[in-house]
Amino acid sequence: MAIHETEERNGKLRTVMKLEPGERVALCRCMHSKEFPFCDGTHKQLEGNTGPVIIEALKEEPKATEQA
């Protein structure tokens, strides 16, 4: 599960998330989620076409080995 913590920086709050490879989160951009900054599906009940921002951490690809 994504680790997230909110901290203050220069007088403003910011949330830092750490994702495992392959993990994904949906962030709200309709500004109506009760779980902000995460999407809780509320956007589906609103007019318009705004949906979440999906962020996915890429899985690490095995490094190619050099052939001698």
Ligand code: FES
């Ligand atoms: S609840 Fe806001 S984008 Fe989903």
